[in-house]
Amino acid sequence: xxxxxxxxxxxxxxxxxxxxxxxxxxxxxxxxxxxxxxxxxxxxxxxxxxxxxxxxxxxxxxxxxxxxxxxxxxxxxxxxxxxxxxxxxxxxxxxxxxxxxxxxxxxxxxxxxxxxxxxxxxxxxxxxxxxxxxxxxxxxxxxxxxxxxxxxxxxxxxxxxxxxxxxxx
Amino acid sequence: xxxxxxxxxxxxxxxxxxxxxxxxxxxxxxxxxxxxxxxxxxxxxxxxxxxxxxxxxxxxxxxxxxxxxxxxxxxxxxxxxxxxxxxxxxxxxxxxxxxxxxxxxxxxxxxxxxxxxxxxxxxxxxxxxxxxxxxxxxxxxxxxxxxxxxxxxxxxxxxxxxxxxxxxxxxxxxxxxxxxxxxxxxxxxxxxxxxxxxxxxxxxxxxxxxxxxxxxxxxxxxxxxxxxxxxxxxxxxxxxxxxxxxxxxxxxxxxxxxxxxxxxxxxxxxxxxxxxxxxxxxxxxxxxxxxxxxxxxxxxxxxxxxxxxxxxxxxxxxxxxxxxxxxxxxxxxxxxxxxxxxxxxxxxxxxxxxxxxxxxxxxxxxxxxxxxxxxxxxxxxxxxxxxxxxxxxxxxxxxxxxxxxxxxxxxxxxxxxxxxxxxxxxxxxxxxxxxxxxxxxxxxxxxxxxxxxxxxxxxxxxxxxxxxxxxxxxxxxxxxxxxxxxxxxxxxxxxxxxxxxxxxxxxxxxxxxxxxxxxxxxxxxxxxxxxxxxxxxxxxxxxxxxxxxxxxxx
Numbered sequence: 126x127x128x129x130x131x132x133x134x135x136x137x138x139x140x141x142x143x144x145x146x147x148x149x150x151x152x153x154x155x156x157x158x159x160x161x162x163x164x165x166x167x168x169x170x171x172x173x174x175x176x177x178x179x180x181x182x183x184x185x186x187x188x189x190x191x192x193x194x195x196x197x198x199x200x201x202x203x204x205x206x207x208x209x210x211x212x213x214x215x216x217x218x219x220x221x222x223x224x225x226x227x228x229x230x231x232x233x234x235x236x237x238x239x240x241x242x243x244x245x246x247x248x249x250x251x252x253x254x255x256x257x258x259x260x261x262x263x264x265x266x267x268x269x270x271x272x273x274x275x276x277x278x279x280x281x282x283x284x285x286x287x288x289x290x291x292x293x294x
Numbered sequence: 295x296x297x298x299x300x301x302x303x304x305x306x307x308x309x310x311x312x313x314x315x316x317x318x319x320x321x322x323x324x325x326x327x328x329x330x331x332x333x334x335x336x337x338x339x340x341x342x343x344x345x346x347x348x349x350x351x352x353x354x355x356x357x358x359x360x361x362x363x364x365x366x367x368x369x370x371x372x373x374x375x376x377x378x379x380x381x382x383x384x385x386x387x388x389x390x391x392x393x394x395x396x397x398x399x400x401x402x403x404x405x406x407x408x409x410x411x412x413x414x415x416x417x418x419x420x421x422x423x424x425x426x427x428x429x430x431x432x433x434x435x436x437x438x439x440x441x442x443x444x445x446x447x448x449x450x451x452x453x454x455x456x457x458x459x460x461x462x463x464x465x466x467x468x469x470x471x472x473x474x475x476x477x478x479x480x481x482x483x484x485x486x487x488x489x490x491x492x493x494x495x496x497x498x499x500x501x502x503x504x505x506x507x508x509x510x511x512x513x514x515x516x517x518x519x520x521x522x523x524x525x526x527x528x529x530x531x532x533x534x535x536x537x538x539x540x541x542x543x544x545x546x547x548x549x550x551x552x553x554x555x556x557x558x559x560x561x562x563x564x565x566x567x568x569x570x571x572x573x574x575x576x577x578x579x580x581x582x583x584x585x586x587x588x589x590x591x592x593x594x595x596x597x598x599x600x601x602x603x604x605x606x607x608x609x610x611x612x613x614x615x616x617x618x619x620x621x622x623x624x625x626x627x628x629x630x631x632x633x634x635x636x637x638x639x640x641x642x643x644x645x646x647x648x649x650x651x652x653x654x655x656x657x658x659x660x661x662x663x664x665x666x667x668x669x670x671x672x673x674x675x676x677x678x679x680x681x682x683x684x685x686x687x688x689x690x691x692x693x694x695x696x697x698x699x700x701x702x703x704x705x706x707x708x709x710x711x712x713x714x715x716x717x718x719x720x721x722x723x724x725x726x727x728x729x730x731x732x733x734x735x736x737x738x739x740x741x742x743x744x745x746x747x748x749x750x751x752x753x754x755x756x757x758x759x760x761x762x763x764x765x766x767x768x769x770x771x772x773x774x775x776x777x778x779x780x781x782x783x784x785x786x787x788x789x790x791x792x793x794x795x796x797x798x799x800x801x802x803x804x805x806x807x808x809x810x811x812x813x814x815x816x817x818x819x820x821x822x823x824x825x826x827x828x829x830x831x832x833x834x835x836x837x838x839x840x841x842x843x844x845x846x847x848x
Contacts, residue, residue: 128812130308137295141341142334142338142341143334145337145338145340146330146333146334146336146338147333148337149307149333149336149340150329153307153308153309154309159344166648170711172466188790201704211320212316212319212320214321216326216329216330217327219327219330220324223327223330223331223334227334229778230331231338234335234338235442238342238631242604242607243550243602243603243604243608243665244604244605244606246603247603250343253342253343253344254343254344254508255506256340256506257306259308267573267574267639267663268664269665272665274304274305274308277304277308279299279306281304281307281335281336282300282304284335285331285335288335
């Protein structure tokens with residue numbers, strides 16, 4: 126493998142999770158977001174020769190991701206988004222500000238996930254493993270849509286709280 | 295973080311309206327930070343689960359598994375990344391890499407092709423410039439091969455698809471399989487197409503329906519049935535050799551067990567049973583009690599994902615009461631007092647041996663699977679006094695739960711709980727103790743076996759009268775005993791060989807196959823159940839042992 130390929134891979138892997146989160150700020154459909162992440166990865170590689178190593182890779186990659194989101198929007202793919210204009214810049218800025226902190230949080234999240242109450246696991250798995258829509262999860266589990274929303278809400282909160290607690294200890 | 299902000303973020307992640315959140319984020323830096331942290335958890339959960347996809351049982355031991363399509367997934371896949379990124383959209387047709395036997399049209403190795411048919415036992419391997427390979431089995435036809443499309447009209451093929459930006463679409467008469475980089479097998483039958491995915495992920499579409507099939511899963515496109523991904527392990531169970539046992543590794547209940555007073559082994563070991571929730575295809579276990587275990591939580595083993603789930607949490611115990619502080623029933627050795635009431639989608643629960651020194655549980659409870667809620671039914675009519683060692687069985691034709699009560703003649707009787715009327719009716723003064731009941735749905739017979747006895751009642755025609763069918767299981771109490779409607783046999787297991795009862799001849803056949811689990815010391819009760827969807831029996835004997843399956847031969 127050539128040195129530039131190794132370099133690209135290293136940089137991309139370090140930015141991948143932030144890119145996914147940023148795309149999810151714009152695109153709520155998980156499968157669509159994943160497709161956009163792939164497309165972004167492809168474009169990043171194609172343009173990697175133009176990347177200025179003096180600049181933060183994440184900032185450059187988020188800019189490319191933003192263009193891919195806009196391109197997809199023109200093709201009618203992403204759906205509603207709250208992130209436009211100034212708010213988009215604020216979110217990018219926040220990702221850059223938290224860049225050094227987030228990897229540890231992600232590691233802790235994996236640990237916290239092991240302790241998620243079993244009653245929440247199936248709902249979370251259906252949502253995140255299969256990208257299943259909430260109404261479909263409700264139907265499959267024989268629950269109301271509201272119950273599924275509550276479960277996901279509580280599960281994410283429980284995970285965030287767990288991560289927050291471990292970060293502070 | 296305030297609750298209302300949490301809710302706004304959750305709503306946004308769930309795809310709801312966002313105006314209030316937008317205003318908040320634009321004006322509150324702390325809210326913005328929380329939003330990004332929540333997004334990061336949201337995205338990372340997606341990443342974690344995609345990594346583990348196809349390994350549904352592994353949530354408690356999350357480990358890095360093969361990623362489905364992505365390039366950047368792992369450093370070791372670096373070369374795949376470059377190939378994927380550089381090649382992007384394939385622009386060429388496949389070439390013949392190898393041939394065996396006859397094919398049509400006549401082609402040579404190395405030749406670029408767009409149509410090919412293998413004849414008789416003929417086989418062919420085709421390769422795209424990006425490395426994607428197609429192995430055509432005997433009697434297979436592929437047509438209109440294109441850079442990003444393969445039309446499979448007959449036979450079967452196996453494919454190794456190099457990760458690509460544009461998916462490769464396999465089109466069959468019954469649906470499309472959209473491949474993003476993976477290993478798969480496709481087989482076209484007369485009325486269906488079967489897709490098996492051994493690595494990666496494939497989207498199978500038929501009409502307006504689509505399903506993502508992950509590694510270790512398969513799906514079938516056929517008729518009006520919406521395609522559904524199922525595990526290949528489940529398929530392995532379905533295709534288990536006749537009269538053979540299968541232990542499924544990694545299916546012990548212990549990892550999901552709750553922590554309550556006592557040892558959760560009591561969930562099974564303390565004279566407790568289970569029901570088969572046929573709507574969701576899972577074995578639901580509820581038990582404990584006596585001085586063994588005080589947790590009243592309910593467990594389910596999902597026969598599709600092949601994993602355990604704790605459906606409820608242990609309730610605070612109220613000493614000396616059969617009702618917990620939160621209004622749920624206290625833990626008890628459930629014996630054979632559980633039944634799945636299919637038409638109401640509820641578990642019936644009565645009697646047994648309560649946790650601690652509580653009174654005999656004489657309240658009739660149902661557990662609603664839709665909302666995981668218990669209900670004290672308080673039925674009318676001639677209620678059974680309830681004691682340990684009773685049995686129950688649900689008859690879907692009459693929508694009744696039959697209840698056999700015994701131990702001492704004074705309280706013996708055959709009762710029916712009429713579910714829709716919420717009413718008990720006593721039918722006879724028959725005596726039941728330490729038998730397990732199975733409903734022969736073809737004949738409408740409640741057949742009871744155990745503790746050296748075998749007898750039946752016709753519960754659909756007039757007054758049920760006890761028919762003595764002989765002796766069975768001398769010395770064995772509370773066996774596993776259920777009716778296999780497909781093969782029309784009553785099948786018992788209590789350790790060692792499986793015993794098969796012909797309901798017409800009333801003759802037993804003994805099948806002594808290797809691989810049976812160690813039986814639960816105090817009885818198997820309802821933890822041995824026939825699973826129609828898999829055409830096997832499932833049994834679980836110990837929270838520290840794997841779930842076992844037995845396939846009855848024809």
